[in-house]
Amino acid sequence: MSTLPLDHLPELLRQSPYHRLLGLEMITVAPDEVVVRMPFRADLVAGDDEAGQYIHGGAIASLIDTAGDFAVIAAVGRDVPTIDLRVDYLRAAPKGDLLATARTRKAGRSLAVADVEVTDEAGRLVAIGRGVFKT
Amino acid sequence: MSTLPLDHLPELLRQSPYHRLLGLEMITVAPDEVVVRMPFRADLVAGDDEAGQYIHGGAIASLIDTAGDFAVIAAVGRDVPTIDLRVDYLRAAPKGDLLATARTRKAGRSLAVADVEVTDEAGRLVAIGRGVFKT
Amino acid sequence: MSTLPLDHLPELLRQSPYHRLLGLEMITVAPDEVVVRMPFRADLVAGDDEAGQYIHGGAIASLIDTAGDFAVIAAVGRDVPTIDLRVDYLRAAPKGDLLATARTRKAGRSLAVADVEVTDEAGRLVAIGRGVFKT
Amino acid sequence: MSTLPLDHLPELLRQSPYHRLLGLEMITVAPDEVVVRMPFRADLVAGDDEAGQYIHGGAIASLIDTAGDFAVIAAVGRDVPTIDLRVDYLRAAPKGDLLATARTRKAGRSLAVADVEVTDEAGRLVAIGRGVFKT
Numbered sequence: 001m002s003t004l005p006l007d008h009l010p011e012l013l014r015q016s017p018y019h020r021l022l023g024l025e026m027i028t029v030a031p032d033e034v035v036v037r038m039p040f041r042a043d044l045v046a047g048d049d050e051a052g053q054y055i056h057g058g059a060i061a062s063l064i065d066t067a068g069d070f071a072v073i074a075a076v077g078r079d080v081p082t083i084d085l086r087v088d089y090l091r092a093a094p095k096g097d098l099l100a101t102a103r104t105r106k107a108g109r110s111l112a113v114a115d116v117e118v119t120d121e122a123g124r125l126v127a128i129g130r131g132v133f134k135t
Numbered sequence: 136m137s138t139l140p141l142d143h144l145p146e147l148l149r150q151s152p153y154h155r156l157l158g159l160e161m162i163t164v165a166p167d168e169v170v171v172r173m174p175f176r177a178d179l180v181a182g183d184d185e186a187g188q189y190i191h192g193g194a195i196a197s198l199i200d201t202a203g204d205f206a207v208i209a210a211v212g213r214d215v216p217t218i219d220l221r222v223d224y225l226r227a228a229p230k231g232d233l234l235a236t237a238r239t240r241k242a243g244r245s246l247a248v249a250d251v252e253v254t255d256e257a258g259r260l261v262a263i264g265r266g267v268f269k270t
Numbered sequence: 271m272s273t274l275p276l277d278h279l280p281e282l283l284r285q286s287p288y289h290r291l292l293g294l295e296m297i298t299v300a301p302d303e304v305v306v307r308m309p310f311r312a313d314l315v316a317g318d319d320e321a322g323q324y325i326h327g328g329a330i331a332s333l334i335d336t337a338g339d340f341a342v343i344a345a346v347g348r349d350v351p352t353i354d355l356r357v358d359y360l361r362a363a364p365k366g367d368l369l370a371t372a373r374t375r376k377a378g379r380s381l382a383v384a385d386v387e388v389t390d391e392a393g394r395l396v397a398i399g400r401g402v403f404k405t
Numbered sequence: 406m407s408t409l410p411l412d413h414l415p416e417l418l419r420q421s422p423y424h425r426l427l428g429l430e431m432i433t434v435a436p437d438e439v440v441v442r443m444p445f446r447a448d449l450v451a452g453d454d455e456a457g458q459y460i461h462g463g464a465i466a467s468l469i470d471t472a473g474d475f476a477v478i479a480a481v482g483r484d485v486p487t488i489d490l491r492v493d494y495l496r497a498a499p500k501g502d503l504l505a506t507a508r509t510r511k512a513g514r515s516l517a518v519a520d521v522e523v524t525d526e527a528g529r530l531v532a533i534g535r536g537v538f539k540t
Contacts, residue, residue, distance in 0.1 A: 018191035021156065021178040043156040056153035057217045058200045062193025082192045083381060084223045084354065084402060086491055088518050088535065090511045092216070105533060106495045110380065110404070111353060113493050113533070128510060128518070130493065130535065132354060132402065134380070218516060219489065219537060221356055223383050223400065225376045240398060241360045245515065245539070246488060248358050248398070263375060263383070265358065265400065267489060267537065269515070288461035291426070291448040313426040317484075326423035327487045328470045332463025349452075352462045354493045362486070
C-alpha cells in the first residue's frame with residue numbers, strides 16, 4: 001500500500017522474470033506517462049519462414065499490458081493487477097525495437113484505465129491497446 | 136494459400152521462435168477446437184516477491200492469441216494474422232501449467248472470430264479471451 | 271444494497287426509460303442466465319435505403335449491455351454499473367426480433383464478467399458481447 | 406462504392422431511423438475527425454429512480470459506434486459496417502447533451518480503426534471507445 005517513488009519503477013519492472021524474458025526496459029517514467037522498450041530479439045519473431053518475419057502479437061500484447069500497468073503504477077503509487085486488456089494490431093511489426101508509450105486516462109478509487117501506443121523504429125504506429133486495472 | 140492439414144499444426148506452432156520462448160505446445164487439434172498448453176516455467180512469473188507469484192498477464196495474452204489463431208487456422212486451413220485481441224483476467228493464475236481451449240465462433244471469407252478459455256491445473260477458469268483474425 | 275428477488279427483474283428492466291425506448295423485455299431470468307428480447311421496430315433499423323435494412327449495431331450493443339447487466343444483477347442481487355463493454359458483430363441482423371442470452375462468467379466481490387449471445391428469428395448468431403460490471 | 410462528399414454526411418446520418426430515434430446529429434465533419442452530438446432526452450436515461458438518473462450505457466455505446474463509423478466514412482468515402490466495438494465507461498454521464506469526437510487511427514484497404522471520446526456538457530470525459538470497421 002505504501003507509495004512507490006517513480007525512480008523505483010525501472011527496477012520494479014526488471015524484477016519481473018517475465019519482463020526479463022522479453023527484455024523489457026523502462027525508458028522514461030512520469031506521473032502521467034511511461035515509455036517501455038522491447039529491444040529486438042530473434043526469439044520474439046512470429047515465424048521462421050519468410051511470411052513470419054515480424055514480432056509476434058503476443059509479445060506486443062505483453063508489452064502493452066506492462067506499459068499500461070506501469071502507467072497506472074506511476075499514477076497511483078502501487079502495483080495493480082490487470083482486469084482486462086485489448087489490443088488492436090494496425091500493421092505487422094517489422095523486426096526491430098518496439099516502443100510503448102502509455103498514458104493513464106482514468107485513475108479512480110477502484111479502477112484505472114490506460115491507453116498504450118506501440119511504434120516501430122521508423123516511428124510508425126504498429127498497435128494500440130487499452131487496459132483496465134484494479135486500483 | 137494451400138490448405139494446411141490438421142496434423143501439421145503442432146509442428147507449425149513449434150516453428151515460431153516466440154512460441155518456443157514461452158514453451159507453448161499443441162495438445163489437441165480439431166477443425167472446431169484446439170487446445171494449447173503453456174507448461175510452467177519460472178520465467179513466466181510476474182514478480183519475484185511474494186505478491187507477484189502468479190503467471191504474468193502478458194504470457195496469458197500470448198497463450199490466448201496463439202490458441203485463437205490456431206483455432207482459426209484449423210478452421211480455414213491457412214495462417215491468419217490477428218486483427219484484434221481482448222483478454223479478461225478472472226483470477227490470478229497460480230504457478231503451474233495453463234491450458235487454453237480455443238473455438239472458432241465465425242469463419243467468414245474475410246474475418247474469423249475465436250473464443251478462448253484458459254484454465255489452471257485445478258481446472259479453474261483464470262482468463263477468457265476473444266480475437267478477430269483476417270482470413 | 272438489499273437483495274433484489276429474481277421475479278422483480280422484469281419490472282426493474284421496464285423501469286428504465288431507455289429500455290422502454292428500445293422496447294426491451296425480459297423473457298426468462300435465472301441466477302445464472304437471463305434472456306432479453308428486443309422486438310422488431312422500424313426505428314431500430316440502420317438505414318432507410320436498401321443497403322441499410324438491418325438492425326443498427328448501436329441497438330444491438332444496447333441489448334447486449336442490458337442483458338449482461340441483468341445477468342449480473344440476477345447473480346449478485348443488486349444493480350451494477352457497466353465498466354466496459356465489447357461487441358463482435360458476426361453478421362448483419364435482419365429486420366426481426368433479436369434475442370440476447372446472457373450468462374455470468376465471474377461474480378466476484380468487486381467485479382463481474384458476463385457473456386452475451388444475440389440470435390435472430392432464425393436462431394442464427396448475429397453478435398456476441400462481453401462486459402465487465404462493478405459489483 | 407462511389408465517394409461520399411463530406412457535406413453529405415450530416416444528411417446520411419439523419420437518414421438512419423435509429424439515429425433519429427436517439428436524436429443524433431452531426432456537428433462537424435472533416436476527413437480526419439467528426440463530432441456527433443446526442444442531445445439530452447428523458448428517454449435516454451438509465452433508470453427512473455434517483456440512482457438511475459444518468460444516460461444509459463447503451464445509448465453511449467450507440468453514440469460511439471455511430472461517431473466511429475462516420476469518422477471512417479469521412480476517411481474512406483463510403484458506408485462501412487462495424488466489425489467490433491469496445492466502450493470504457495469512465496464516469497456516470499449526467500443528464501445533458503453528450504458530444505462524441507471520433508478520429509480514424511487506421512484506414513486500410515480492408516479494415517479501419519477509429520477512436521472516440523465522449524464528453525458531457527461540462528467537458529468531462531465520460532466514456533472512450535474504439536471500433537474496427539470493414540472498408
